[in-house]
Amino acid sequence: MKRNFPLLAAVATCALVLLGVSHAGAxxxxxxxxxxxxxxxxxxxxxxxxxxxxxxxxxxxxxSALPELAVVEKLTGCTVGSGNLLFFQRPQHHPLRFLLFARKTGEAVIISAAAGQYAAEKLNMSATTIADKAFWDQSQQFAAGKDMFTLAGIANAWAAKAPYDFLKCAELHNHICPGLTSGYLLAHYLLERHPLAEGERYTVVSCPV
Ligand SMILES: [Zn+2]
Known part of the structure; x- marks a missing residue:
């Protein structure tokens, strides 16, 4: 069955395009x-x-959800090159989700796909709001509740104008946490204080707390 998966997926994709389903969703x-x-x-x-x-x-x-991403890029004008289009990783079966977040107010809209339909959830996600435990209790009721930790943390790091390489680390790690932040600081400490000479390399030895 596994061997047939790419073929089945390709056939399914063709069928969707022929039926125009992807256009209806977009x-x-x-x-x-x-x-x-x-x-x-x-x-x-x-x-x-x-x-x-x-x-x-x-x-x-x-x-692929790239056609939907293209629609969002075109309408918002947010791009990787402008530093205001960021990604988080999820398994292939996870819902397609777009967070739109306003830096100055912390206002946010999370648009999630379910069964070919899109639903929007509006909330405030400012640094002040998410510092309150009530935000985390209430936001778990949202369809996007399970992604809230990822979305709120990365969005607020972006809002605070975190360095772009830090945001790339967050995309890889999938959330902001003390482990990510300390690793980033350690890496930059090494790069600044112990830059590599010819023929040298870094070896990282790490363990959980
Ligand atoms: Zn972490």
């Missing part, structure tokens, strides 16, 4: 993204707007 996504930008008072290519998504990793209907 259409609904258009509406949700536009409404979210209105809610956040964001304009296209707004430097204070972040898109954070698992689109490169999940496979809704056993196909």
């Amino acid at each position: 259409g609904a996504l258009d509406v949700e993204i536009t409404a979210a930008m209105d809610h956040l008072k964001a304009v296209k290519a707004d430097a204070d707007l972040l898109v954070l998504t698992d689109a490169p990793f999940v496979r809704p209907g056993a196909r």
Whole structure:
């Protein structure tokens, strides 16, 4: 069965394209993204707007979600090159999800796909708000509740203008935590204080606390 998986996935993808299912989904996504930008008072290519998504990793209907990502890129103007399009990793079967986050207010809209439909959840995700335990109790009721730790942490690191290489570490690690932060600081300490000479290399020996 495993051997047939790529072929089956390819056939399924073709069928979806022929039926126009992916276009129907993208259409609904258009509406949700536009409404979210209105809610956040964001304009296209707004430097204070972040898109954070698992689109490169999940496979809704056993196909790539890159067409949906292209729609979001086009409408928001958020790009990797501008530093305001970030990713988080999830398994292929995980829901496709887009967080739109406004730096100045902490207002956020999370758009999630379920059964070909998109649903938006609005919330405040500012540093002050997420420092309150009540936020974590209440946000677990959201469809995106299980992703909230990842979304709120990375979005606020971006809002605080964390260095881009730190945000890349967060994308790899999937959340902000003391382990990530201390590792980043240690790595930069080494790079600054113990730069490699010709023929040298770093060897990392680490263990859990
Ligand atoms: Zn961690």
